[in-house]
Amino acid sequence: MASLIVAVTVSVFISGCSPASKTWQLQGPTMGTSYHITVVDVPPRVVRAELQRLVDVELQQVNQEMSTYIDDSELMRFNRGPIGEAVPVSGHLADVVEMSMDIYRRSEGAFEITVGPLVNLWGFGPQPEPEQVPSDAAIEELLQQVGSDALRVERAPDRITRSRPVQIDLSAIAKGHGVDRVALLLEAQGIRNYLVEIGGELRTRGKNPKGGDWRIGIESPDPAGGVVQKPITVSGKSVATSGDYRNYYERDGVRYAHSIDPRSGRPLQHRLASVTVIADTCAEADGLATALNVLGADAGLKLAEKENLAIFMLVKTDKGFEERYSSAFEPYLERSEK
Template sequence: MLTAIREPIKTKTGPAFTALFLLLMLVTAAAMFSACTPSPKSWQLSGPTMGTSYHITVVDVPAGLTRTALQQLVDGELQQVNQEMSTYIDDSELMRFNRGPVGEAVPVSAHLAQVVELSKDIYRRSDGAFDVTVGPLVNLWGFGPQPEPERVPDDAAIAALQQQLGSDALTIERNPDRLARSRPVQIDLSAIAKGHGVDRVARLLEKQGIANYLVEIGGELRTLGRNPKGQEWRIGIESPDSAGRMVQKPISVSGKSVATSGDYRNYYEREGVRYAHSIDPRTGRPLQHRLASVTVIADTCAEADGLATALNVLGADAGLKLAERENLAVFMLVKTDEGFQERYSDAFKPYLERSE
């Protein structure tokens, strides 16, 4: 998840989490332009959603649309996303499916079918690195609703759960929309739902005639048009230089979506070994490679969100191979003995060049 620069992040390690790990941050419009007075036709909206918060900046608001009405529309849309895809709402559409019959296609909303279909596509493209059925393994390792385990899971427990996983068990039918599972897998869309929520809000704004906006949920974002200063929307990527200083690299992303994934926030240690929250569904274990974070720029935020997770699981070398093969705009921070190394795909280079 990309992070807006607002306040220190709290993690399971408390004060031990320092600025050293805040190597890649997203600056939303509210932060980038807080020193500027917004134009009379620009609004900033915010609120809680999906266990985090959303922040929206809209510019050149059409006549006749009130801030209160727009806020209600946004909140209503995000409530609908939660009701469709949350694993924390017992009667959400997703949870009803997870409790439903195995081997039988059941009617689902077009939105849920669309997100599961995209998830399966990324599962295929990443050779299983992105898998929305990985939830039981996440729980086993103590990164879900269950508390951290006193001991790390043994091989037998991991192998037993892996037999129950796999997005290959999911089948999607469209028009009418139906979803089925060939074995009792459990779907968890937390690695892609925020991006989908961003896309839903963006489309809602466009239906209201808003052509200049930035929508951000938990750091994942989508932009269109111009910012309150009449310029392209810009985000800041920060990383340490050779002297350990933080150097901001602003890049223009108007008309694009941005998402990131990393292992530097949520983790615990057992007997001197660090276990990060990102689980490789192919091994059943937390990631052990040196990729600290990966950022993806794409047309939709749902795809950027899912791909960021997939590339993070793959690691720097395999992830960049996928990025080059599919012409993905990707930026990575890789841990080294001296600090962190920046790596990025050819498709990302134009975003750096435009900022020079």
């Protein structure tokens, strides 16, 4: 199953820096994309090759727990499991499903980890693009197979129950969770200055190689990519961006984006091009970015103000893009523009 969301790339401004003592950059493939890590002032006892190995092992474990591409992953085994019975799961899987259900409730169903059948119907999963737009009847039938209200998470011991045969897909939050796992691994090694990025979702702490806060570029919704719309400085926080302007197809002159509204079963039709969220954890930023993207500019900004979320939106207009952001996002702009 393809990802429910293609995260907009977030550019990291670290080029041109004079590396401080023991500044390392690590990278590798993971989750159908790649990871990039910058660590600064690495403790003397940390060995680079061993740190790289630990990161790769941790990310392999995340994949083994949550991937829908690995047939024997913990998630896929759960999806094939019994209905109506509490299934023992790892603490990590319970954590992510529990957070997903919290965002589902806060967004009134805009964030939905069981939306996979509808994504496939519209041709954004493993199935090819449909020759014709799906019928109302086909959409309505699959809507009956979607709904996080069918899930229940119990803790100590960690168990998940499905009251009907929904299928969980965590691709809209798993990269953020992977970033958090790597960040905690680095901290366990005594590393206090780092930037961890997976597929455009990132988490920072401490100082960059120049000794300042980490400077991040939010990318403009340009199909060519690589154009920075807004630079921000952020340390000790996570950043995730969601947008729908790259993965789409057209039928009879109508553009169908890959982001599916789980409430209607249809691709998004609003004018919100991208939304960036700053939060304490990358998993929450990742999930909230998807939820707000589904809600659209007006409803998304309303939720952000209600919950004091730091968000930045780019909304399509006839002349280009309009910037909108929440009150909680303003301090990040102020620091960057001084």
